[in-house]
Amino acid sequence: MKNVFxxxxxxxxxxxxxxxxxxxxxxPVKVDFKKEGxxxxxKGTTDTIIKIFDIEIAKxxxxxxxxxxxxxxxxxxxxxxxxxxxxxxxxxxMKNTRFPLDLIFIDHNKRIVxxxxxxxxxxxxxxxxxxxxxxxxxxxxxMAQKLLLEVGDKMDYYEYRIVKDTISIKx
Numbered sequence: 754m755k756n757v758f759x760x761x762x763x764x765x766x767x768x769x770x771x772x773x774x775x776x777x778x779x780x781p782v783k784v785d786f787k788k789e790g791x792x793x794x795x796k797g798t799t800d801t802i803i804k805i806f807d808i809e810i811a812k813x814x815x816x817x818x819x820x821x822x823x824x825x826x827x828x829x830x831x832x833x834x835x836x837x838x839x840x841x842x843x844x845x846x847m848k849n850t851r852f853p854l855d856l857i858f859i860d861h862n863k864r865i866v867x868x869x870x871x872x873x874x875x876x877x878x879x880x881x882x883x884x885x886x887x888x889x890x891x892x893x894x895x896m897a898q899k900l901l902l903e904v905g906d907k908m909d910y911y912e913y914r915i916v917k918d919t920i921s922i923k924x
Contacts, residue, residue, distance in 0.1 A: 759904065776810065784824050786831055789817065797905035804873045804900055806832045806892070810912055822849035827893055834910060835889040843882040843889060847872050853894035857902065858886035870897050886922040 780886070789810045794803040807830055811817045821833055837843070840861045847854070856869040866884035870892045890908065 766893045786824075786827060788831075788913070790834075790910055792832065792834055792908055792910040794900065794902065795907040795909070797903065797907055800907075803902070803906065804830075806830055808832050808834045808890075810910075820845075820850070821852075821854070824851060826852050829893060829896075834893045835891070837887050837889075840885045840887040842884065843886045845869070845872075845880045845889065846878060847874055847876045847880070850874055855870040855892045855894055856880055856899040857892065857897060858882040858884060859888035859890060859908055860885060861887045863888070863908050865904050865908070867903060867904065868897050868902070871895065896906060 786807075787806045789807050792806045792808045794806075795801065796803055805861045807828075809831070811820055811833055812835075817835055819836075820835070821827065827833075831863050843854055843858060850872075851874050854872045854876055856872060857865055858869075860866045866886055868884050869880040869882075872880055888908070896902075
């Protein structure tokens with residue numbers, strides 16, 4: 754009898770504990786593109802403009818760490834520019850990045866030094882620069898080939914700053 758009573762009590766406790774638990778609903782936060790400047794790519798040999806992109810700029814440790822994670826897509830005329838305080842070999846990965854990218858590594862003279870094209874979404878494999886870089890430009894996959902970008906091509910960018918309801922451009 755004692756065993757039956759104990760079994761009933763344990764069963765009731767389990768039912769109460771499991772029925773009172775609410776299921777947590779995780780709602781993903783949508784991350785929208787925020788235009789913070791413009792970037793122009795130039796042919797290295799002729800200074801001819803190749804294309805102008807709207808850019809989001811990653812400078813803080815948090816911005817650099819998260820980059821384009823948790824986003825579903827990016828328009829063809831958009832990119833993300835990572836700005837580092839020093840020049841050295843870089844390594845990126847595609848953790849939590851949901852769409853394929855081209856990574857363009859750029860040195861302190863704003864010249865392209867290397868590429869990692871068609872990086873696979875959600876892949877945590879290392880994507881090294883194989884050269885010293887101070888900037889990394891992420892564009893939609895296939896863009897480097899479409900624009901016929903080459904090592905030695907150049908970039909320049911302008912950063913928008915809002916100061917008391919006015920926009921200034923920082924080069």
